[in-house]
Amino acid sequence: MAGTAVAGTLDGVLDSIIAGDCIEVMRRLPAASVDLVFADPPYNLQLKGELHRPDNSRVEGVTEAWDRFAGFADYDRFTRAWLAEVRRILKPHGAIWVIGSYHNIFRVGAALQDAGFWILNDVIWRKANPMPNFRGKRFTNAHETLIWASREEGARYTFHYEALKALNDGVQMRSDWLLPICTGHERIKDADGQKAHPTQKPEALLHRVILATTNPGDVVLDPFFGTGTTGAVARMLGRHFIGIEREPAYRRIAEERIARVRPFEAESITVQGSKRAEPRVAFGTLVERGLLRPGEELWSLGGRHKAKVRADGTLVGRDVTGSIHQVGAHLEGAPSCNGWTYWHFRRDGCLIPIDVLRQQIRAEMAATH
């Protein structure tokens, strides 16, 4: 399946994985020959020591040599070099997607703009099940960023607006996508049962990208092919792919994986819409949005108890502080308490359950789903 580059045409490399460094390989590919590039470059994570979960198990970080750079300047040189080759081999109406995290995406985005690409959207992959922040020192890093750009300003590009709208229950697809990370059977393991690649992307992500921004028969090139998610999904969806990958182990896995793919089957499969029953609303949200004021008093069901709202969404009652549920339970001497129906706020002399405010927020959220 490994192919050889041929000047002028893509004969011999279509639907194959080319061995080698992506910059050198792309140099041998003909100009203006590729419809879409999907790139998942090294993130330059700069991990220092070890990290342990609260249960003392060790977190397996990305320690591979391919993610090590001397510094930002080194990383920038690398980025600008591969982007220049991408721009050369892209057709005039072609486009690029790049995925990254805060470690690298700002540098990639600036380099894209400097190279003359024209950003069409940045898209947020919201991870349904991200790894938590174990030490409680930052926000859960729960997303990654994709940039979608055309070859230059004003260039035509492919975008299947209606298909994406259909995929999104009939409303316009937004720039934030909720998708689970790649786990379970989809995650490729090696002979030892260890993950074969540290950063395998979910097929659902590539499904959406390729469906939205290519036509059947188009050529999709991935310069950091890894275990071949891009190739597998391209093949499923009836697109051609070209993979470039340095590591023989990754190439072998990708080849076997793609050989098992049955094209067109995916098109008949309805997409997975992860529907949540009732979106959870934090009580703190009511405070943040000004529906309740910090310092405002809430009355219990029956009016026997009072508590004061704090800015972080906790309550202060007599001798007790905590969530609306905790404070309610404590004041009632009950094992548990539904704070949403227990607590009431006063408006125009009437006591109104705070659950009314939750319904209001849910209505807004439903509009965005």
Add this chain to the structure above:
Amino acid sequence: MAGTAVAGTLDGVLDSIIAGDCIEVMRRLPAASVDLVFADPPYNLQLKGELHRPDNSRVEGVTEAWDRFAGFADYDRFTRAWLAEVRRILKPHGAIWVIGSYHNIFRVGAALQDAGFWILNDVIWRKANPMPNFRGKRFTNAHETLIWASREEGARYTFHYEALKALNDGVQMRSDWLLPICTGHERIKDADGQKAHPTQKPEALLHRVILATTNPGDVVLDPFFGTGTTGAVARMLGRHFIGIEREPAYRRIAEERIARVRPFEAESITVQGSKRAEPRVAFGTLVERGLLRPGEELWSLGGRHKAKVRADGTLVGRDVTGSIHQVGAHLEGAPSCNGWTYWHFRRDGCLIPIDVLRQQIRAEMAATH
């Protein structure tokens, strides 16, 4: 309310709006004097076919290609200049938030890193009610990006982890925040009923930023103050603010707006505390005070291991002697161990964590304080 900068201290500018260009104004402010900077810089770039310089003057009479290059270079110079001043006036343990869209955020992020700031998170503001993409040519641009960065790698920074967790109904706050855009009564209109500022940010967004990353009494500076959302929320939450704004019309609106703000009472802005902040209690204290007797046996979590208390507050286990943490870690073969939750003592046939005794000591300490 407009203040005058004073070398060495912030006297005279605290809780005021300074007129002028933010770079020049910051130059007159003392170094290492500000706890937090929140910046909503101009996006600047090629909106509706017009090109603006950072000072908002129109760029005219240049070719498009030259324009674009000049545009980015100009914007970068401007960005790096104001970031350099921010870095100078920030306290060593201070931090910065910047908000932007794909037009500018990649350049800002790269400039932050180049200036030596250390990115802690990028945070996605998911707009509950974004403007749809009317032409159906792209994804609905439904988010903006914020970058949170400390002054340099390894610097301490303020983060009220527990408060944010409380605000999010007891689970860790993620990096994607769903909040409505600024509309309705919150949106400030001018005499004509037109919106007074094109990009007024919602107070809920600032509420979360300021609550999470400052302490009451801290100084929050906003170099692109606009109609003063940062100042209004800072005042509500018992923080000081410094605004910098060029446009007299915006300054006037902001002053009136902030004058109307009623700060929340002090009790309501104290947030859920962290265990880290509680006074340290030595295990030996429990022995000294007779809560545990020398020679008494402790059982591990799960009951598999035993150890004996010594008079000096160390433990003796199988083949090991040391602190409650060291002995626990050794017996479990773990890199570390919290002895307070690991070890249990026996009372009336029940195993009780020794942490209960620590709570008892802390309560006594609080009462006598």
Add this chain to the structure above:
DNA sequence: CAGGTAGATGAATCCTACA
């Protein structure tokens, strides 16, 4: 087989006071 529980794991820039 259904149902419940325990264990594993994911692109991570993940501590800090005190000697």
Add this chain to the structure above:
DNA sequence: CTGTAGGATTCATCTACCT
């Protein structure tokens, strides 16, 4: 400054195994 040691810290999901 560095080194040492106290002790604080996790969510959603999938697999394996047990009753």
